[in-house]
Amino acid sequence: MQGYCESLDQIANLEFKRAGTRQGGTALRYRAARAAQGDEALCGRVARALGEALAPGGGSVVLVTGTGNPAWLPHGETDGPSGVAVLARTFGALGLRSCVLAEDIYADAVGRSLLAAGAPLLDEAGWSERGNAALLLGYPAGAAAGHAFAESFFDRHADARAVIFVEKPGPNARGVFHNSSGKPKDPDLVAHAQLLAAAARRRGIVTVGVGDGGNEIGFGRAAAALGAHAPYGSGCGCPCGGGILDATEVDHLLPASVSNWGAYAIAAALCLHAGRHDAMPGWREVEASIAAPIAAGAYDGYTGLALPSVDGVSPEANRAVYSLMLEVLRMARTQA
Ligand SMILES: [Zn+2]
Numbered sequence: 001m002q003g004y005c006e007s008l009d010q011i012a013n014l015e016f017k018r019a020g021t022r023q024g025g026t027a028l029r030y031r032a033a034r035a036a037q038g039d040e041a042l043c044g045r046v047a048r049a050l051g052e053a054l055a056p057g058g059g060s061v062v063l064v065t066g067t068g069n070p071a072w073l074p075h076g077e078t079d080g081p082s083g084v085a086v087l088a089r090t091f092g093a094l095g096l097r098s099c100v101l102a103e104d105i106y107a108d109a110v111g112r113s114l115l116a117a118g119a120p121l122l123d124e125a126g127w128s129e130r131g132n133a134a135l136l137l138g139y140p141a142g143a144a145a146g147h148a149f150a151e152s153f154f155d156r157h158a159d160a161r162a163v164i165f166v167e168k169p170g171p172n173a174r175g176v177f178h179n180s181s182g183k184p185k186d187p188d189l190v191a192h193a194q195l196l197a198a199a200a201r202r203r204g205i206v207t208v209g210v211g212d213g214g215n216e217i218g219f220g221r222a223a224a225a226l227g228a229h230a231p232y233g234s235g236c237g238c239p240c241g242g243g244i245l246d247a248t249e250v251d252h253l254l255p256a257s258v259s260n261w262g263a264y265a266i267a268a269a270l271c272l273h274a275g276r277h278d279a280m281p282g283w284r285e286v287e288a289s290i291a292a293p294i295a296a297g298a299y300d301g302y303t304g305l306a307l308p309s310v311d312g313v314s315p316e317a318n319r320a321v322y323s324l325m326l327e328v329l330r331m332a333r334t335q336a
Pocket residue numbers: 176178182184236237238239240241242243
């Protein structure tokens with residue numbers, strides 16, 4: 001399994017960045033994260049931890065996503081929702097419910113992605129009776145509301161066994177949120193989902209971060225090693241001066257070239273871990289899950305276009321990446 005997970009990590013970290021200032025950052029972030037976590041394939045590490053957390057009788061998995069900005073990406077972007085949707089489908093195939101959290105302004109886009117991938121969205125009563133369904137809840141924006149939400153969440157969802165953050169902005173060590181190019185975000189407009197990570201850790205619930213810029217929840221796991229090396233790592237250019245690196249502590253971090261790809265890699269590693277090599281959705285559903293948020297006003301986060309590219313990477317390349325991951329599963333299936 002280790003060798004297959006090495007392949008999945010590498011596929012998720014194939015870098016396609018147009019701007020020279022961004023080139024090379026993917027490898028830096030991956031190497032730092034790997035060095036901070038026992039120098040093993042990171043998607044395999046995550047799948048093992050999730051497998052252990054979920055083995056005693058199921059429960060639910062919490063998936064958190066949603067990012068954008070009020071001016072150009074008012075309803076979010078194409079990176080994040082599809083990753084969550086593929087994870088929800090894969091967990092569903094393994095008999096596990098997903099509870100998906102996003103700010104209200106992104107929730108429609110995320111919900112459309114889940115449905116397009118084939119994940120059934122139910123209300124809470126129906127969801128709790130089904131082993132493969134998804135529940136979509138709003139995560140309130142702002143620090144005070146986020147605090148109240150996070151403090152009571154696991155009382156209301158006592159069956160939660162793990163929390164996975166996909167492309168979810170987190171604050172730096174000075175408490176300031178940034179986008180990946182160093183601009184600060186208004187703290188009253190973002191979900192303070194880092195508080196949910198802290199609440200989960202206090203209860204011994206496994207926490208996982210997937211990100212592609214360094215500013216997403218999870219990079220606190222590798223911030224010390226990344227520091228001055230990462231793009232905007234030590235200086236963001238905004239008055240806080242603290243750099244963009246998220247400071248949220250999580251149990252496991254998987255950096256990727258595109259956050260969706262990191263989520264796909266974790267889904268594939270879960271399939272390997274469970275011996276269920278056919279449990280990931282097919283490309284047609286994944287393709288639909290990338291495109292569906294556009295109908296709710298989401299755009300490609302890099303180009304700003306209302307097209308089903310992700311971080312500037314074409315649909316054809318996304319298909320190639322996903323196909324390579326399915327090829328790893330095919331190898332594993334036919335090995336015996
Ligand atoms: Zn700053």
